[in-house]
Amino acid sequence: MNKNLIFRGTEIHKSAYLDEAIFITEQKSVFMQSWLYLCHGSQIPAIGDYFTTELASQPLVAIRQKDNEIKVLYNRCPHKGVKILPETNGNSGRFLRCPYHAWTFKPSGELLSIPVKTEYDPSVLSECEASIGMKAVDNVVCYRDFIFVRLSAQGLPFDIFFGDALSTLDNMIDRSPKGALRVVGVPLRHRHHCNWKMVMDNQTDTCHPMVAHESSAGEAVNLWAQADQQGAQPTAVELLSPLMSPHAFFSEMGIRIWANGHGHTGVSNSIHKDYSEIPDYWESMVESYGEERAQQILSDTRHNTVYFPNLVVKGPIQTLRIIRPVSASETVVESWILELVGTPQKMLERTVQYNNLINSPCSIVAHDDVEMYERATEGLKSQANEWVNIARLYDPAECWDRTTQMSGTSEGAMRNFYSMWQRMMEGGNGE
Ligand code: FES
Numbered sequence: 001m002n003k004n005l006i007f008r009g010t011e012i013h014k015s016a017y018l019d020e021a022i023f024i025t026e027q028k029s030v031f032m033q034s035w036l037y038l039c040h041g042s043q044i045p046a047i048g049d050y051f052t053t054e055l056a057s058q059p060l061v062a063i064r065q066k067d068n069e070i071k072v073l074y075n076r077c078p079h080k081g082v083k084i085l086p087e088t089n090g091n092s093g094r095f096l097r098c099p100y101h102a103w104t105f106k107p108s109g110e111l112l113s114i115p116v117k118t119e120y121d122p123s124v125l126s127e128c129e130a131s132i133g134m135k136a137v138d139n140v141v142c143y144r145d146f147i148f149v150r151l152s153a154q155g156l157p158f159d160i161f162f163g164d165a166l167s168t169l170d171n172m173i174d175r176s177p178k179g180a181l182r183v184v185g186v187p188l189r190h191r192h193h194c195n196w197k198m199v200m201d202n203q204t205d206t207c208h209p210m211v212a213h214e215s216s217a218g219e220a221v222n223l224w225a226q227a228d229q230q231g232a233q234p235t236a237v238e239l240l241s242p243l244m245s246p247h248a249f250f251s252e253m254g255i256r257i258w259a260n261g262h263g264h265t266g267v268s269n270s271i272h273k274d275y276s277e278i279p280d281y282w283e284s285m286v287e288s289y290g291e292e293r294a295q296q297i298l299s300d301t302r303h304n305t306v307y308f309p310n311l312v313v314k315g316p317i318q319t320l321r322i323i324r325p326v327s328a329s330e331t332v333v334e335s336w337i338l339e340l341v342g343t344p345q346k347m348l349e350r351t352v353q354y355n356n357l358i359n360s361p362c363s364i365v366a367h368d369d370v371e372m373y374e375r376a377t378e379g380l381k382s383q384a385n386e387w388v389n390i391a392r393l394y395d396p397a398e399c400w401d402r403t404t405q406m407s408g409t410s411e412g413a414m415r416n417f418y419s420m421w422q423r424m425m426e427g428g429n430g431e
């Protein structure tokens with residue numbers, strides 16, 4: 001065995017969750033060379049609209065151009081490095097202006113003007129890197145309005161990196177009779193004192209809900225059982241109670257993995273499967289797609305889809321979480337909601353309620369998980385064990401370069417994730 005190996009098939013060395021040097025390598029080797037989700041086109045609908053963010057420690061801004069294309073620039077003044085756009089979003093107007101010495105730039109990033117430019121020798125200035133303007137990110141893909149970037153020249157092409165995993169985004173978009181989504185509001189942001197991979201592990205950890213969430217979801221089930229149960233089940237009970245499903249339910253629902261670390265829970269069944277019907281929604285879907293296709297779209301109720309390295313999508317309830325590593329032991333989780341364009345208001349209301357109940361910093365469910373991450377961060381400092389175990393339903397013939405389905409309680413999706421992580425940490429990019 002390679003003695004530097006951090007993932008060894010069924011175990012991950014605890015340093016992967018604690019070590020700052022590993023965190024720095026991760027940013028360079030994993031995050032810079034992966035396709036990272038930046039924002040959704042609906043967040044910057046008009047020409048000049050921009051959205052700023054930070055990915056792999058790089059300040060970035062996505063701007064809609066005159067021709068409607070989206071360009072991603074490094075949010076850094078080429079003069080002395082000032083971040084030009086401090087707000088999360090807004091509109092650039094005709095040009096971007098640096099607040100320090102008023103250099104201006106076209107929305108494409110090209111240098112437009114320098115105050116008292118005569119004080120620069122033109123031949124000296126043209127030799128300077130700064131004269132080019134704000135640098136653009138070369139690798140940008142807008143996939144059905146989801147904008148992704150790859151910040152390194154190295155790495156897999158977009159289609160190969162994601163492959164069939166894009167089917168989860170497709171399904172979420174197709175749930176709109178208009179085939180379109182719209183991001184609503186700002187995300188719920190939650191800072192966790194833990195490593196970002198603990199949050200990713202949790203997304204396909206189907207053996208924890210009935211245990212860790214007993215005090216929250218279990219209480220909802222108990223309260224409803226004690227109620228006189230006149231009328232329909234409240235939406236809160238409908239959303240919370242599937243988390244208390246027994247082990248057999250999670251086992252039967254299945255897990256699917258794809259190459260390059262992606263995967264999802266909820267293949268043949270899911271905690272999202274039995275939500276009550278919302279009046280007029282089915283009819284609008286049939287009108288747009290025909291009955292057979294509408295049925296096909298709505299019966300695919302995938303639970304959590306993990307897009308390597310740090311995006312989690314729940315298609316049937318239209319939420320999207322970005323897991324942002326801050327340091328080895330600090331992580332910010334952003335939970336965004338999307339509206340299915342052309343659907344009754346009640347659909348969005350249910351999504352909002354789900355996000356508040358399950359994903360919010362004020363939720364009764366998210367705290368259960370956060371407590372586990374933080375206790376794991378504490379416990380891993382112990383010298384008792386060097387390794388974290390992910391051996392449940394391990395199959396020595398497991399293979400990560402093709403689509404595979406497995407039992408819903410397998411930790412195979414975590415092993416698939418770490419197989420990609422290890423390859424990238426060793427300098428490969430998943431090929
Ligand atoms: S730092 Fe931007 S104009 Fe000087």
Ligand SMILES: [Fe+2]
Binds near residue numbers: 202208209213369
């Ligand atoms: Fe959980």
